Amino acid sequence: MSIDAPLIAILVASDRASRGEYEDLGGPAAEDWLRKVVTTKLAYKRQIVSDGRETVATALRELSDVDKADLILVTGGTGPAPRDQTPEALDDVIDKRLPGFGEAMRLASLKEVPTAILSRQDAGVRGQTLIITLPGKPSAIATCLTSVFAAVPYCLDLIGAARIETDPALCDAFRPKAAKLG
Numbered sequence: 532m533s534i535d536a537p538l539i540a541i542l543v544a545s546d547r548a549s550r551g552e553y554e555d556l557g558g559p560a561a562e563d564w565l566r567k568v569v570t571t572k573l574a575y576k577r578q579i580v581s582d583g584r585e586t587v588a589t590a591l592r593e594l595s596d597v598d599k600a601d602l603i604l605v606t607g608g609t610g611p612a613p614r615d616q617t618p619e620a621l622d623d624v625i626d627k628r629l630p631g632f633g634e635a636m637r638l639a640s641l642k643e644v645p646t647a648i649l650s651r652q653d654a655g656v657r658g659q660t661l662i663i664t665l666p667g668k669p670s671a672i673a674t675c676l677t678s679v680f681a682a683v684p685y686c687l688d689l690i691g692a693a694r695i696e697t698d699p700a701l702c703d704a705f706r707p708k709a710a711k712l713g
Contacts, residue, residue: 536574537693539565540600542590544608544617545667549581557606560669564676565604568702571695576600582608587620595624595660601692602683603660604676607667609651617664618651625655625662629686632663632679639678640671654679659691681705 541561547553558577565573576598580586587608594600608617632654640647652675654663661683665672684695684704697704 536572537601537687537695538574538576538598540594540598540603541575541577542587542594542603542605543577543579543667544582544587544605544620545579546582546614548607549579555579556669557665557667557672560672561604561606561665561676564673568676568680568697569695570698571693573695582614582616584616584619584623587617588623591620591624591657591662595657595662600660601687601695603662605662605664606672607665609653609664609666611649611651615651618653621653621655621662621664625657627656629654629656629661632682635678636665636675639674640666643670643674656686656690661686661690661692677702 541558543555543558545553545555548555562575562577578590580590591603594603605617608615633652636652637647637650640650650666652664652666665675680702681704684697685706687693687695
């Protein structure tokens with residue numbers, strides 16, 4: 532499938548949402564945040580899977596390898612509960628870990644809620660796909676994305692993914708200035 536726009540996949544890890552018992556709010560919140568901040572025309576794919584290491588890992592592999600997503604945001608499954616296995620699924624699929632993402636997201640969240648230290652958000656690269664794991668709560672998603680997204684466009688450049696631009700009034704994406712030869 533050929534698309535003109537960068538593909539952003541939003542993967543929701545939730546037993547209840549996957550069974551239709553709960554209306555997912557995290558996936559729409561992540562997409563809404565991106566639609567406000569990113570000025571590049573994007574294609575979106577949203578998918579809901581049950582919690583668990585293998586279901587999340589399988590979905591991540593498909594979104595990265597088959598769908599060729601440039602960025603995957605995973606909401607949910609980052610806590611300490613037994614079924615919260617999104618970080619373990621991430622471990623199973625990434626080539627490189629980017630621990631600064633998780634550190635920055637937890638630090639930003641800790642300013643809002645003391646239980647942020649229980650969250651295990653993280654990020655990593657699989658091929659030409661950046662994967663960022665997020666909490667499932669919409670307000671926490673916004674906090675986390677706001678804390679790290681200035682680095683995302685340059686990271687995508689570095690891994691050979693599609694180029695995206697942001698609204699500098701909402702997120703001033705950082706890209707190093709080209710060195711002057713002289």
